[in-house]
Amino acid sequence: MESETAPAAALEAAPAHEQRPFFVYGTLRPGAYNHDRFLAGRIGSEADAVLHGAVLHDGPGYPYVVPAEEGRVVGTLLTPSAGDYGELFGLLDRLELPVGYERVAMDVVRTGDGARVSAWVFLATPDAPLGPVIESGDWFKRP
Known part of the structure; x- marks a missing residue:
């Protein structure tokens, strides 16, 4: 775990004006x-x-x-605790980028109030090892 969470000099926290919540959809x-x-x-x-x-x-x-014209993905919008944003920004990049993801700002919709929110989303890179489509769009409801 230490190697997964150790600070990486090349990855820096997002500038304050780019602090968005994270949309997570799997593990x-x-x-x-x-x-x-x-x-x-x-x-x-x-x-x-x-x-x-x-x-x-x-x-x-x-x-x-x-990304696809049709479809939807179910997930959770996470906003880090005050003071934890920079650390979590770097941690998530270190976890996700090496295994076939790229971080992109996208709009998601909060289901509770229908608000559109700009969030960081980790999308598959072109060489990611994609398996079959999960038709429900919900990792917790996969077959």
């Missing part, structure tokens, strides 16, 4: 393995959300999202 969602391992106790707020215009693919133990 980083509340109740999932990596949420409990890396994010528990560091999140100030969370809200159910949906990413439209994307599909969810199964992967090698974790899912990938790919």
Whole structure:
């Protein structure tokens, strides 16, 4: 775990004007393995959300999202606790970027109030090992 969470000099925190919540849709969602391992106790707020215009693919133990005209992905919008943003920004990049993701700002919709929110989303890179599409768009409801 230390190598997964050790600071990386090349990765810096997002500038304050770019601090967005994170939209997570797989093992980083509340109740999932990596949420409990890396994010528990560091999140100030969370809200159910949906990413439209994307599909969810199964992967090698974790899912990938790919933009698509049709489709939707179910997930959670996570806002880090005050003072934890920079650390979590770097941690998530170190976890996700080496295994076939790229971080992109996208609009997601909070399901509770319908608000459109700009969030960081980790999308599949072109060489990511995509498995079959998860038709429900929900990692927790995959077959």
